[in-house]
Amino acid sequence: MQRTSSDVLSQEFLQIRAKILEIGAFFDRLAEAGASPDQPQPKQLLDQGCAILTDDEPDKAARIQLLFSREYDADWRDKFGI
Structure with missing residues (x-):
């Protein structure tokens, strides 16, 4: 049975949210390290x-x-x- 977009969001939201936070933290660390242009x-x-x-x-x-x-x-x- 195919899931609806609401099903996908409700089932995977927290996991994907955590991954996005992890990526944001990586870019913050990179910026703090003085990334060059x-x-x-x-x-x-x-x-x-x-x-x-x-x-x-x-x-x-x-x-x-x-x-x-x-x-x-x-x-x-x-x-x-x-």
Whole structure:
């Protein structure tokens, strides 16, 4: 049986709220550490991931997964010595 949006919200709200608070605390710690305007790539990726979460486009999980994934390289075994 498919859940309604009300079902999803009531069942998952507290868990997701905790994750959002954790992310907010991370960004607070980063700011307190004196983050520079020239942010390294990991910070830029996190910013882009957060932007995906708040846009109006579908498939957020898939787009975020692709954002944090390496591009496919046919020679990956050689590069990783496998």
